[in-house]
Amino acid sequence: MLLLVGSIGVCLSIGSAGLSVFDVWGIMLHWTTGIQLGRTEWPESDVAIVTQLRLSRVLLAILVGACLATAGTGFQGVLRNPLADPYTLGVASGSSVGAAFLILFGFQSFIGMWSIPIVSFVTGVVTLLGVLALARSRGTMNIETLVLAGVIVQSFLGAFVSFMVSMSQGVVNQILFWLMGSLALRSWEHVYMVLPFLCIGLPLILMNAQRLNLFAYGERHAAHLGVHVERTKLIVLIASTLLTAAAVSVSGVIGFVGLVVPHLLRLLTGPDYRLLVPLSAICGGIFVLWADTVARMALSPREIQLGIVTAIVGAPFFALLLYRRKLGRGGLGS
Template sequence: MLLLAVSIIASLSIGSAGISFTDVWGILLHQLPWLRDQPVSWSEGEIAIVTQVRLSRVLLAVLVGACLALAGSGFQGVLRNPLADPYTLGVASGSSVGAAALILFGYQAAVGIWTIPIVAFITGMTTLLVVFWLARSSAGLQLETLILSGVIIQAFLGAFVSFMVSLSNSVVNQILFWLMGSLTMKSWANVYMLIPFLIIGVIVLIAYAQHLNVFLLGEGQAAHLGIRVERTKLVVLACSTLLTAAAVSVAGVIGFVGLVVPHVIRLIVGPDYRLLIPLSAFGGGIFVLWADTLARMALSPKEIPLGVVTALIGAPFFAYLLHRRKRLEGGA
């Protein structure tokens, strides 16, 4: 929590507008009810940049990161596999198909700001069910087959999204920019939209944390100990899919958050999901916040897509973790 607070303070203080640290926090403190009547020396543009653009973007980065990391911890807990996350199982690609189709045909605001999250959840959940159907056999649900099915579906849906991009003319840049992931041009409305999804996700996953701990013993042992295995899997996976759909609908495709963050938290605090789930939310927020800060400042005033930054950071780091784990197991 302290690291998240420091990250928020640092990110709010950094920007391409050239507003000093003291001015940024003077503007923010001036928003307090008992200080609003004090005379100010800042322009309306500076106040708008800090309160309407920078503050909303920082909070949105934290919320998106928390949603993706929570979703990753949920998938890894149910499937008992640290390589499982919304992207390896194709859920994010399924959500992307729904969102890209809405953008292509111009229906992204059919029922207001909730249009893309609703459709993204439906297509993401449908994708998850298809992956489970492909992976299921007479011997049950094998984890290796499940991951392979997710990779196949992800490749197919990725090609389908590329096909829709080739069909688009006036919205091609909008779809491509969304597929690369970005928090540019987002507002407080997106922040308010994500908050209920995150609250529901945290409550549900923490309620099932002890069940996920028992899952570490295997589904057979969990059933013998009184856990309703199928219901637990359905609830946790549906909740994780909902979190993924919400994050994807707002920020686009941002990879490696749900894969790397829960894995790193697990190395620090162990496999207890009563700690892993809430700390993954904090870790995901910190990771995406700093990735977004780097995205908007590295080549300022030009901005790097957020999904590109998370991949450039996450892929080598996860490769290092895998190498470290293999070396430790070899030594053992």
Template sequence: MKAKLFAYGGGALMLLLLSVTLSLSFGSAQVPIGDVWRILFHAIPGIGDSIQPDWSPSDESIILKVRLSRVVLAILVGASLAIAGAGFQAVLRNPLADPYTLGVASGASVGAAFIILFGLQTFIGQWSIPVVAFTTGMTTLFIVYKLASTQGKSQLETLILSGVVVQAFLGAFVSFMVSLSGEVVNEILYWLMGSLSMRNWDYSLLLLPYLGVVVVILIGFSRSLNLLALGERQAAHLGVHVERTKLIVLVVSTLVTAAAVSVSGVIGFVGLVVPHLVRLIVGPDYRIIIPISTIVGGIYVLWADTIARIALSPREIPLGVVTAIIGAPFFAYLLNKHKHKSRG
């Protein structure tokens, strides 16, 4: 298992580094890849002293002050949604589950739309929308879990059904607020479609602790998730505390999803496509799926955001639109391939 993890993890990290370099060089102002590397190394204390800065100050400012913060945030958002998707698919034992299955995105959207509709975006500074979106997203999980619980236990079918019902209700509520929004309708819709524009390093620093904690927790539960794939009764006989495992994995997956949605808006298909693709490549072992999904999710959103920036430059496409355009056909292809494989 370790050899397989190192092989796939090493390849994924190399692809991530290449993607970061290429993404930093793309944009309205083209910066050569060689200059990108040297600018990055020059900014590292101790290493940078040996590099002669022969590039223009404007290129350095573009790389370090504009693009790098956005690239890092794209990686963190993608990693957060992908690892949350892996957690949801493991607990719900459904490859079609994603971080939005239990209505987290709709809950966060209600909070964000409410803040924008009533012009309260600055009541606690730039964090107004993220804080409220995060709070309403987590409140949604509590409501869904309460609806699905009977004597402290929750059935998978009931949990998913509760999520669908709550998501539909909150989605209707968001649509109602959009219909009332008037002059701010574009701002609400743009948040609902997701974007990483106008985000500074503070947003990455906000999201990083959540992602770090969730990665550690889910990797710690990876063996239990492997056993849970055999069925709840079998897992319980093998020593897994089923209800506790389900609750912890669902809570932390929702936690990191709400944190990601609160800083980027609603970005779909990442938590759906990435873990499913990783599972097809590396197999069903969650000790490998969880860390590799984290890296691949960062790569996926990074490239989607790069396309969003440069496709119609100087205009920018909403990030959620790009992930849906790429993710929906790709996932349809995976489903069709899996269907034919099952028939064979």
């Protein structure tokens, strides 16, 4: 929590507008409490930069990171697979298909600001069911088969989104936004859009944390210990998909957050999901917050897409996980 608070303070103070740290926090103090220190007033443009642009983007980055990391923890717990996350399972791509479809045909405001999140959730659930059905064989689900099924579905959906991009004209930039992920031009409206999903999904997964601990011994053993296996799987998978859809609906496809954060925490704190779930939410927010800060400051005043930054960090980490699994099975030694 101290790291989160410190990250918020640093990232809120950094920007391309040339505002000093004193000005930033003077504006924040006056905006929140009405107390003025030093200057009696600031230009409206400076106040808008700090309170409407930077603060909303910082909070949105934290919420998106918390959603993706918590969803990754839920997927890994139910599937007993450290390589599972919303990106590798294709759920993020499935959610982006729904968003791209609405944008292409101009239906993004059909039922107001909730149009894209609802459709993203539906297409994400359908994608998850398709991946699970493709990976299941004779009632069992092999880990490598599950990851391969996720890659296949993700590639297919990526091609479908690319097809929609080729068919679009005036909205091509909006669809490309979903493919690379970004928090640029986001506002308080998007913060209010994601927050209810996190308030629903996070407690649902946290309430099943102890059951996820028992899943590590196998579904049959968990059932013998009194766990309603199918109901637990359904609740956690739907909650994780809900969180993924909420994040994707405002930021586009941001890969590897749900893979890197839970796995690093598992190495640091152990496999207890009662700790992993809340810590994943906190550290996921920190990870995306710093990734977004790098994205907007590395080539300032131009911005790098957020999905590019997380992929640069996450892809090598994903390769390292595969390498370690191969070492553990004696693949390199043989």
